[in-house]
Amino acid sequence: MPKRFGFAVCLVLGVLFAIQSTAQQAASPARESAPKHADNHATANIAPGKTVKVSILKSWGDNSIWDAMSTNWQNFGKIAVSVDDTYISSDFTYQNLVDSKANVIVLSNPAGGIQQYSSAEIAAVAKYAKKGHTVLGTYLVFQWSTIDNRGLAPVFGFSSTIAYNTSQVGISNLFVKKKAKSCLLKGITGSSWQSNGYPYTEVPATGSWTGNLGKAKAVAESDNYVGLVSVYKAKTYTGVFVSNFPEYNGGTDDEQLLYNAVTCY
Numbered sequence: 462m463p464k465r466f467g468f469a470v471c472l473v474l475g476v477l478f479a480i481q482s483t484a485q486q487a488a489s490p491a492r493e494s495a496p497k498h499a500d501n502h503a504t505a506n507i508a509p510g511k512t513v514k515v516s517i518l519k520s521w522g523d524n525s526i527w528d529a530m531s532t533n534w535q536n537f538g539k540i541a542v543s544v545d546d547t548y549i550s551s552d553f554t555y556q557n558l559v560d561s562k563a564n565v566i567v568l569s570n571p572a573g574g575i576q577q578y579s580s581a582e583i584a585a586v587a588k589y590a591k592k593g594h595t596v597l598g599t600y601l602v603f604q605w606s607t608i609d610n611r612g613l614a615p616v617f618g619f620s621s622t623i624a625y626n627t628s629q630v631g632i633s634n635l636f637v638k639k640k641a642k643s644c645l646l647k648g649i650t651g652s653s654w655q656s657n658g659y660p661y662t663e664v665p666a667t668g669s670w671t672g673n674l675g676k677a678k679a680v681a682e683s684d685n686y687v688g689l690v691s692v693y694k695a696k697t698y699t700g701v702f703v704s705n706f707p708e709y710n711g712g713t714d715d716e717q718l719l720y721n722a723v724t725c726y
Contacts, residue, residue: 490521490659490709491573491605491629512541515723516563517549518586521574521600526708526716527567530723537648537720550576555585565595565723570706572608573601583612590616590698595726597719600706601663617700618677618693624666632688634660634705636681643680644725645692645701648717653681657712662688662704670704677702690718692726699726 517527527544534542545561549569558566566589571578578586590596596616603611604625614621634656638646662683665673670686681690683705693700701722707715 489573489629490570490706491601491661512543513564513724514562515542515544515565515567516558516561517544517546517567517569518553519551519571519574519576519578519582520549520568521570521576523549524569524708524710526711526719527569530716530720533716534720537717538724540724542720542723550574552579553582553585555581555588558585558589563594565597566590567723568596568598568602568613569708570600571602572605572610573706575606575608576610577608578610578613580612583610586613587616590700591695593697595699595701595723597701597703597722599703599708600659600661602702603663614675616693617691617702618695619673619675619702623673626664626666626668629661630664630668630687632660632662632684632705634658634683634688636683636688636690638681640678640680643692645680645690645718645721647721647725649714654714656683656705656707656715657710658715659706659709661706664688664704694726701726 515530523546527546530542531544534540545563547561548557566586586596598613598617603614604627606627611621611625635653636656637653641652664670664687667673668687670679670682670689674691677691677693679686679689679691682688689702689704691702703718707718
């Protein structure tokens with residue numbers, strides 16, 4: 462059972478965290494029960510004034526950043542964003558993805574939400590991506606507890622045959638830019654930023670992403686590559702992976718990162 466995280470040093474922070482945990486109905490984004498609840502090419506050429514449609518697939522659950530993205534996108538760029546969570550906690554097919562007309566599909570901590578993807582769903586994600594649609598994955602995408610979604614790893618340029626740590630691995634959440642000119646980091650100032658998202662990471666069982674990036678490229682890293690922001694540029698689409706959970710209580714830089722991920726490519 463994943464342990465609840467708290468801050469015993471300060472009573473006030475402890476009370477605030479308890480209130481927030483109740484609202485989320487779980488103390489950790491990695492939990493052991495399920496949460497309550499015509500193809501186009503990549504979005505790289507979507508112009509200001511257009512709208513990127515984002516579909517969140519079987520994931521951990523709703524959170525404030527994705528809830529707000531459809532209304533506060535103008536704080537982060539000139540491209541409008543519309544978020545659809547129809548399949549956030551339900552099964553889906555490839556035809557469902559086609560019918561959604563999503564430009565971008567998001568896998569938001571699915572393994573942490575105990576969302577097991579079937580082989581058909583993994584194939585649907587891969588096929589839809591190859592038709593020219595960005596895929597964004599955050600936090601525990603590939604493995605957690607008894608969930609094994611490693612079939613999704615190649616969508617992001619990673620190996621599906623290695624093990625990914627199935628226990629929570631904490632990080633400082635200080636991300637250092639490795640490719641400062643990347644579109645993914647637009648609007649995030651300085652050579653590094655402090656994420657306010659959940660300060661844990663998905664990492665290969667070796668304890669580092671070093672040597673395990675496969676075909677992906679590191680855009681930023683935390684704690685000597687225990688944490689990672691990466692981009693995989695396939696022939697017809699881009700796969701973006703963020704190894705912590707920026708949308709869980711994240712701050713302005715976290716939201717900018719996610720906005721960039723769904724509008725850049």
